[in-house]
Each structure stands twice: as C-alpha cells, then as structure tokens.
Amino acid sequence: MSDEKIKVIPCSGIGKVFGLITREVALRVANELCPEDAETLCLSYVVTGDDEVKQKIEGHNCITIDGCATKCAAKNVAYAGGIIKDQYSATEAYKNHRGEYGGTATILTDAGWQMVDELSEKIADKIKNERGDKNNG
C-alpha cells in the first residue's frame, strides 16, 4: 500500500491559463520528474463518480492542483473519498511572476513554462522527500 504511486490530480480547467498550468504541472511531475512515485488521474472520472473510479481514489493518497478559487480538484477528490496529502494552486506559481504574462488556456509563454517548472519541482521535491523518509524508516 505504501509503495503505491501517489495520485497527482489537476483541475485542468479549460477557461484560463491557470487550468493549463495545473495540467502541465501534473504531467511534468507524473511523467518526467517522479515517474516511479507518482501518477496522474483524470479528474473527469472522479466527477462521473463511477464505482470503478471510486475504488481508484477512495482511501488513496492524492495531491491536487487547482487553477482557481473554486478548487474543483480538491473538492471533487474529497467528495470521492481520496486522501488529500497536499493541495497546490496555479495562482501561487503565478504570484512569483507578478506582472508577467503566462499565456492562454492552450499556449504557455516562456514565463508560463517557468511557472510550470517551478511548481513542478516544488511538488516533486516534496514527493521525493516523503518517499525517501519512508524508505529510510
């Protein structure tokens, strides 16, 4: 159970740049930075609430990444019974780049990619640290 990959679930919002950032962060963490320790999961599965999906998430460790204050990822994962270990938001990545333009819901600018990379590394570091602690203990 403890060896199971942690689920990184973005809101992937389609309206604004923040949704794209969450999606790119999740893909970067799960596919590139921590492929051994993390995997991603479609939030839409969680929304439809099929039994099969519920099993995938209920009682499992999750990290949510949200694009706006509505916090769809965190809320939906919580409804489905997932354990939210950490919550992140794209706006927090944006705040370090005040006044810069991150892009749109489909294309990121260089500044936008920088935001993605910074948040991805922050999340990956946290995952690795926790895994490391577990393996040593």
Next chain:
Amino acid sequence: MEMSKFYTVLPCNGLDKCAGCVARELAIKLATETNSEIICPVLYRVADSRYNEIAAKNPLLVIDGCATRCASKLAAEKGLKIAKKITVTEEAKRKNVKLGTSLRLNEDENLFVNALIKDLLTEEKKIRTEDTTTGFPETFEYELYHKDKFIFRVPKEGFYYTENDTWAYVIGNKARIGVTDFVQKSLSDILFFSPATIGAEVEQFDDLGNIESGKAVFEIISPVTGKVTAINETLLESPELININPYEKGWLAELVLTNFEEDKELLLDFDHYYPIMQRKVDEFDV
C-alpha cells in the same frame, strides 16, 4: 432584553412651524422607545461640555424640521460627525403627508411620527441581528444577472454603489467597502490585494489601494469619505476570496464615516446601479 443606546439625537426643536414640532416629537419618542439620548439644541449653544461627551458616545442622528437645517448647521459648527440625518419636510413629502400650520400635532402628524420611528427601529433591528463580532452581516440576498454562463450578483438592499463599481455597506457611522461582482469577474482570478493604510483619511472617490489579477490592476475608488479603521487582512494571503464573494468574505476595508450625508448625493442605490452594471456586462467582452 437590554438595549444599548441607539443614537444621540440632535433635533432642531423649531417652534416656528409644524415641521419643527414634528422633529421635537420624533426626538422625544425615539429617546423613550430606544434608550437614545437627546441633545437640547438651545442648551447646547451655551453649555458645550455637557453635550460633547454624549455626542461622541453614540452615532449622531440629526433631525431637521425644514430646509433651513438649523440642527445640521449646529452640528457642523460644533464639529460633530453626523451618522444619520432626517429632514422632516422631505420625509413628509416622501410619505405623502401634508403638514399643517398648528404647532400642536394632529392625528395624521402623530401617525407620521410613529411611521418614522418604525423606520428607524427596523434599521436598528438590522444592526442588532447582524454578526456580533464585527456588526456586519455574513450573507445577503442577491439579484442575479445572467449573461451566457456567467451570473453577476448584486445585493438588493442596504448597499450604496458607485459607478466605479465599488460599494459601501453602512451601519451607524461605520462603512464596509468592497467591489462588485462586475469587477471581480472582469478581472478574473485576483492574485494581489494592496490595501489602504489603516488610519488614512480618504475623501469620496480617493483610492483605497488596488487589486490585481493576471489581466489587470483595478484601483479601488472609495465610495465614501472617512478614516480607514480596518482592512480585510485575510485577503493578503487569500485574495481569491474576492472572487468567491466580493460582498461577504471578500470585503476590502472599513471606514468611520465623516461626511456621509454629502457623500450620499453621488452614491447609487440598487435600483440605479443594477442597470448600469447590466450595461457594462453587456458591453464587456468576456
């Protein structure tokens, strides 16, 4: 139930016409029914010290009989901050009451006094049933304007608006300030709140800091004149609360009002602001 003092009342007490007598009667009734204290305008002229303290203790209600506004002028002369003002002749016009010529009130005029008391009590009840820690209510009733998939909320009652899309919610001599849903939605996700300084004295239409999203910066234009007593500090960490609800947890600042009666001339009520916001929403390309 113990009722706290409601107002300090300064009536004109004019004995030259009926309107003055109504002002006097209103003050007396209010004092007995709400535990308010009266300042005698005649004695005040010669005995400052007795009344200055009372005047400062509770929100000041000034009741003028007619447009000469002797009581208002007296308050201004003494440097008092007016929380609320009533002019009997204007109220009579509003309520369609014809005032007579006798200095003794007739039946209609007494009913009119009672109606004015009822208005004030309704207002007081509103104040007392509100959130006890801050005095401001936590939730409101909204009119909703739909545009495509978006809904713009505007509180129906108790708010004063500006055409700069800011609002003031007034209780006694204090006001809470914020922006409307139009600002919140057109800015989209708000990332920064740069507040006004506590203690700063602002005039109506001065700025009270700004809020900023990835799209733009919005300067918060103050609807009222006064002194900043508080800012919503939770917004420094969580400015997104403005997006969630700019009238409730997303309020921006609190002020002690110093010139509200005059500020009101350029403030809009719901009926006037709502169509303006509708027009702005329609012209705004979401």
Next chain:
Amino acid sequence: MSESTFMGVSRDKIDWSPRIDYDKCNYCMECVKFCPHKVFEINEDAEKKLIVKNPNNCVVFCRACGKTCGLDAIDFPDKKETTAYIKNIRKEADGNE
C-alpha cells in the same frame, strides 16, 4: 447604443483624463501597457510618441496609470473640482425637469 454617461452626466462634459508632462516623460510606455481602456496611443514616428487619444475612455476618478509612472509625468484634474462639477450639472438637470 446609448450615449456614454457618468453619474447621469454626459461623459464628454466631464473633463477627466491623464495629462502627460512631456518634459518628464521618457516614453517607457508603462502607462499604455497598464491601461485596458485604450486611453493612450503610441505613434513612434511623431514628435510626441505618446498621446492621450481617447480621453473619454478614461474611467472618471481612476488615477491608476499615474502610479505606474516612475517619473511622475502623469497628472489628473482636481478630484474635488470634478466632483463639485458633477454635482452642479446634476442639480441643474434636476431644476430643468
């Protein structure tokens, strides 16, 4: 479309817009980038590379672009006078009803 008004007063009667001090301005164009209402216009070929092209687009009482100007080259009309002016026009309009 209805004519643009502010507080019930025709917008073109209200003199409220940024004033550029050309002795100070270094054409950094921060104000232009800042303002979403297309008040300014850039013309790289002209002597004055920056002008207030659409003064009536400016939001009455907004002075935010001025704060972006590190050189203090942007000024605004007196707010009190503007307020008093608006009140007067409104009173006149009331009187004519």
Next chain:
Amino acid sequence: MAETKNKIGVLSCTGEDCLGGTISRLATRKLMEKVRPGETVTLCLPLFLAGGEEERTFAQVHPTIALEGCDKCCAKKATEKYSAPVCDVLIVSDIIGKDVAESKALSTRYLTEEHNDMVDKVVDELVKKIDKIDSDRK
C-alpha cells in the same frame, strides 16, 4: 432588437490519461477562439460537482455537444448526471484512431504539426455538428 439564440455549448474532456484529452482540449479552445468565436461557450467539466447552480444549468440553457478523448465518455456522463442530456457526442478516438488517441497524454511542450492536424480534424467535425444543431433549431 433581434432575439438572440443561446450559444452552443461544448463540454470537453481534458483528461490526463491519454492523448485524446490533450487533443479535445485544444480543439475546444480553437473552436471557441478562432473558428466560431462568439457562438460557442464552454465550461470546466469538474465545475458540475464543485460549482453551484450556475454551472449545473449549463446544458439546460445551451444546446451542448460532449467532446470525448476516449470511449469512457466522461464529458457526456458528467453533463447528463448533473445538468441535462447532451445534443450530440463526438469521440476523438473515432476520428484519429483508437491507438493514437489512447497513447500517453501529451504536454503542449511537445506538440507537433501532426498533433495540430489532429486538432484541426476534430474541429472540422465539431463544426459539422454545430451547423446541424443550428439548422435543426431554425
């Protein structure tokens, strides 16, 4: 004033499980921004559950097409569970092939011409469906 018709809604999968999620997301935005601006409207799918009444009336107000990345059809399921029946469904894997659509989800960092062609194909199909809805309600 002429009576304005409600815009047509596109509810898109933006899944992370496979390429279909990336393509459907990009196709929806392209349709909205470039191909049929002002005529179409979209909504974040997870808002059905996390949002309020405002979101759940979406498919009642707007004739809605569900755009799916794979044959799990989450967009249709979620819309019909929380809002109202959809008018039509388009499945990306039917257009670009099941194997391609179900390959690994793609970061826009690695987008190629080939992917852009896939997006265009999906947009073309979406446009056909929109025109049909429009002509049906005339």
